[in-house]
Amino acid sequence: MSRAPESAPPARLDHHALERYETAWLGVAAVMTALLFVGVLASVVSGTYPLLDAGSGHAHDGPIVRGRVDPKNLAATPFAKPGLVVDAAGQPLLNDQGTLDAYIVAGNFTFQPAVLRVPAGVPVTLHVTATDVAHGFEVTGTNINAEILPGHVASLTVTFRHPGEQHAICNEYCGVGHHNMITRFVVDPPATGAKETQ
Amino acid sequence: MTTALPSQSAPSAALPGLDAATLSSLKKLTQYYAVTAFIALMIGVLLGPLQALNYGGINVYDYPLLKVLIKSYYQGLTLHGVLNALVFTQFFISGWMLYLPVRDLNVRPNMRFAWFTYLTMTAGLLTAAVPLLTNDATVLYTFYPPLEGSPVFYIGAAVMVAASLLVAGQVVWLWLAWKRAHPGRVTPVVTYMSVATWLMWVVAALGLVVEVVVMLIPWSLGLTRGVDPLLARTLFWWTGHPIVYFWLLPAYISWYAFLPRQAGGRMASEGLTRLAFAMFLVFSVPVGLHHQYADPNVQNSWKIIHMFLTFLVAVPSLLTAFSAAASLEDAARAQGGRGLIGWVRRLPWGNASMTAQVLAMVSFIFGGAGGIVNASMAFSPVVHNTAWIPGHFHITVGTATTLTFMGVMFWLVPHLTGKRLASPRTALASVWWWFTGMMLFALGMHWQGLAGVPRRAQVSASAQQAVYDAMHLGLPKAITAASGIVLFVAAILFYAVLWRTLLSRRVDDPESTPIPTSEAISAAGETLAGASPLVRRTEPLLALTFAALVLVILVYGPVIAPMLANYQFIPGQRLW
Numbered sequence: 001m002s003r004a005p006e007s008a009p010p011a012r013l014d015h016h017a018l019e020r021y022e023t024a025w026l027g028v029a030a031v032m033t034a035l036l037f038v039g040v041l042a043s044v045v046s047g048t049y050p051l052l053d054a055g056s057g058h059a060h061d062g063p064i065v066r067g068r069v070d071p072k073n074l075a076a077t078p079f080a081k082p083g084l085v086v087d088a089a090g091q092p093l094l095n096d097q098g099t100l101d102a103y104i105v106a107g108n109f110t111f112q113p114a115v116l117r118v119p120a121g122v123p124v125t126l127h128v129t130a131t132d133v134a135h136g137f138e139v140t141g142t143n144i145n146a147e148i149l150p151g152h153v154a155s156l157t158v159t160f161r162h163p164g165e166q167h168a169i170c171n172e173y174c175g176v177g178h179h180n181m182i183t184r185f186v187v188d189p190p191a192t193g194a195k196e197t198q
Numbered sequence: 199m200t201t202a203l204p205s206q207s208a209p210s211a212a213l214p215g216l217d218a219a220t221l222s223s224l225k226k227l228t229q230y231y232a233v234t235a236f237i238a239l240m241i242g243v244l245l246g247p248l249q250a251l252n253y254g255g256i257n258v259y260d261y262p263l264l265k266v267l268i269k270s271y272y273q274g275l276t277l278h279g280v281l282n283a284l285v286f287t288q289f290f291i292s293g294w295m296l297y298l299p300v301r302d303l304n305v306r307p308n309m310r311f312a313w314f315t316y317l318t319m320t321a322g323l324l325t326a327a328v329p330l331l332t333n334d335a336t337v338l339y340t341f342y343p344p345l346e347g348s349p350v351f352y353i354g355a356a357v358m359v360a361a362s363l364l365v366a367g368q369v370v371w372l373w374l375a376w377k378r379a380h381p382g383r384v385t386p387v388v389t390y391m392s393v394a395t396w397l398m399w400v401v402a403a404l405g406l407v408v409e410v411v412v413m414l415i416p417w418s419l420g421l422t423r424g425v426d427p428l429l430a431r432t433l434f435w436w437t438g439h440p441i442v443y444f445w446l447l448p449a450y451i452s453w454y455a456f457l458p459r460q461a462g463g464r465m466a467s468e469g470l471t472r473l474a475f476a477m478f479l480v481f482s483v484p485v486g487l488h489h490q491y492a493d494p495n496v497q498n499s500w501k502i503i504h505m506f507l508t509f510l511v512a513v514p515s516l517l518t519a520f521s522a523a524a525s526l527e528d529a530a531r532a533q534g535g536r537g538l539i540g541w542v543r544r545l546p547w548g549n550a551s552m553t554a555q556v557l558a559m560v561s562f563i564f565g566g567a568g569g570i571v572n573a574s575m576a577f578s579p580v581v582h583n584t585a586w587i588p589g590h591f592h593i594t595v596g597t598a599t600t601l602t603f604m605g606v607m608f609w610l611v612p613h614l615t616g617k618r619l620a621s622p623r624t625a626l627a628s629v630w631w632w633f634t635g636m637m638l639f640a641l642g643m644h645w646q647g648l649a650g651v652p653r654r655a656q657v658s659a660s661a662q663q664a665v666y667d668a669m670h671l672g673l674p675k676a677i678t679a680a681s682g683i684v685l686f687v688a689a690i691l692f693y694a695v696l697w698r699t700l701l702s703r704r705v706d707d708p709e710s711t712p713i714p715t716s717e718a719i720s721a722a723g724e725t726l727a728g729a730s731p732l733v734r735r736t737e738p739l740l741a742l743t744f745a746a747l748v749l750v751i752l753v754y755g756p757v758i759a760p761m762l763a764n765y766q767f768i769p770g771q772r773l774w
């Protein structure tokens with residue numbers, strides 16, 4: 001590899017030209033960064049994806065405090081009956097925020113309930129926790145994707161517009177059975193959803 | 199490239215310069231660091247293609263022969279992640295960023311301390327290796343509790359990381375001694391970049407050190423009843439994001455300071471280089487929540503603040519892209535290059551070291567763009583923990599960093615040992631194979647991730663194939679599997695060159711292959727008094743470190759405080 005003789009090239013970049021380009025580029029970089037931030041912020045504010053609750057928003061029955069729960073004592077919480085919260089007649093119950101609640105438990109390489117069912121057309125708040133180690137909760141074809149930790153409850157509110165069937169996949173390594181931790185996630189048509197119980 | 203630039207600074211009476219014996223010991227030490235790193239990478243990289251086959255739908259983990267070596271996909275994956283991302287990088291960088299500033303400043307380090315540090319790091323590595331190999335720490339390289347590995351693993355890892363902080367301490371110490379002996383002088387740029395990176399790493403490492411020493415070690419020894427998985431993850435990512443800059447900036451040092459000369463040109467602007475590294479020092483750490491957008495019980499406002507700071511650290515990388523492109527263009531035009539992009543052809547493509555680094559940079563254009571996508575809260579839920587993520591970081595740390603270090607080895611080994619690079623043509627081929635393989639890998643994995651395939655999963659053995667069949671993954675799976683084969687070939691070619699070089703006899707004076715330090719188009723000057731305001735303001739690295747620390751405390755304090763107040767004691771589990 002040889003370096004060119006000093007006199008050969010007609011116009012090499014000099015100090016001043018370089019400085020001008022640098023400043024321009026720094027400006028472009030700063031503007032791009034600002035635009036990016038504003039764009040994402042607009043998306044957050046307009047709700048293009050479900051934001052995770054920070055542990056203070058939802059009032060629960062039983063000992064769920066600031067989004068924390070004792071994984072050894074789920075029996076005393078709504079997680080004892082995984083699935084959509086229903087009244088005595090089997091009708092889905094609205095909470096005081098005006099959404100339905102669905103409780104989901106991850107653990108031992110499975111999700112509970114074994115088939116997750118929610119109705120379309122109404123806002124549903126999903127509450128997910130884990131009994132043993134960290135798990136993931138990703139619903140295919142949607143942007144529902146949360147980290148599920150024992151001792152913590154991940155809550156997010158979604159309205160499913162269309163009925164159909166998807167899958168919930170565990171996407172956080174949880175041990176040897178991790179790749180089999182997949183379950184059906186069914187969105188029922190609005191009318192029948194209300195009747196949906198086990 | 200045969201002329202050595204004059205050493206940056208003459209030794210003064212107060213500060214002894216490098217003598218021949220110290221230099222030869224230092225070169226040997228650097229070689230030990232680099233070779234240990236590349237041995238770790240070799241083992242890690244042998245496992246990679248098996249994982250690529252897994253994501254190609256081919257499960258090889260039931261072969262009895264393989265079963266003897268690794269018990270499960272996940273044990274292999276833990277080894278792959280730990281050896282490549284933690285061991286390879288840290289060892290190489292420790293050697294590289296000790297050697298460069300010492301040569302740049304021409305100061306005499308305490309070699310006994312330096313060797314002690316290397317031995318400590320190696321002892322930590324060997325300690326951690328035992329439970330990894332016996333399947334007692336199959337917790338992946340992120341070791342999220344409450345999955346609980348053997349305490350031996352956490353202790354070994356802690357010792358290894360602590361050793362890197364000793365290297366940091368030694369370099370900062372030498373730099374301060376040089377500053378005292380040369381008042382009013384501008385720190386030479388290679389030293390500046392190295393010291394800034396080390397100081398950033400010191401601030402960054404605090405999270406991991408606290409997590410491992412205060413939480414995980416006592417817990418795995420049975421001394422506490424549990425750990426809070428959310429706090430552990432938060433401390434982990436305090437370190438886990440800036441660690442990627444700790445991997446990347448040593449490659450940037452080469453792109454800024456050495457690659458221009460290797461390409462036949464000059465470094466662009468020293469002032470801009472310093473600005474970029476000062477920004478990395480201040481803004482690399484307070485951004486870790488962008489790995490936790492999907493975590494419960496973290497205020498969204500703090501996630502948004504970390505996101506903003508994350509976007510801000512894209513700026514110094516954009517500056518780097520500018521400088522690197524400018525210096526390459528300068529080089530090519532000096533050699534008669536013409537046209538808007540036609541000049542690219544005039545770069546010395548026959549040089550494997552230059553080619554490796556330019557291809558590493560090309561891969562980083564895609565990797566960096568993908569990183570901005572990952573950092574966007576709105577897009578993150580689409581890709582979080584999917585195959586997209588490994589697709590992303592194999593073209594950042596797996597190529598931008600790794601391919602640069604591979605390219606550096608092509609001149610560093612001759613420079614350290616006086617041995618000649620065996621078969622430069624094979625070296626050149628290995629570089630192209632690696633680049634091609636990683637581009638294919640990234641294509642296949644990004645694609646699968648968008649379709650919803652999770653990462654860290656032995657998908658080829660899943661009992662629920664129908665779920666994946668419904669995603670129509672034929673093409674991306676084939677591309678991923680093929681990429682594994684291409685990368686396997688690349689690795690064989692590269693290691694053939696490396697081992698043949700290392701095992702050959704010493705034929706030249708090592709110094710006849712110089713460190714390819716480049717001149718700058720806009721130099722910073724020798725004295726602070728005559729330097730530009732930018733150079734003067736970026737010079738006080740300790741003050742910038744303090745600013746970084748304050749910023750980190752500001753953006754992490756309110757995040758961590760509620761986790762402490764609501765601490766959950768979750769017992770450990772071994773589920774592998």
Ligand code: HEM
Pocket residue numbers: 243244245246247248249250253275276278279280282283286338339340588592595596597600653654655656681682685686689
């Ligand atoms: C021969 C080249 C390589 C191949 C074929 C390869 C392949 C793979 C694959 C398929 C995965 C995803 C596994 C999963 O998520 O289940 C993976 C993970 C990973 N790779 Fe590589 N890789 C290679 C080289 C590298 C290099 C050079 C580095 C870094 C220096 C690296 C670092 C990692 C890390 C950190 C992970 C994540 C491990 C985890 O999720 O716990 N790999 N690799």
Ligand SMILES: [Cu+2]
Pocket residue numbers: 135136170171172173174175177178179181
């Ligand atoms: Cu799992």
Ligand SMILES: [Cu+2]
Pocket residue numbers: 438439442488489
């Ligand atoms: Cu990050």
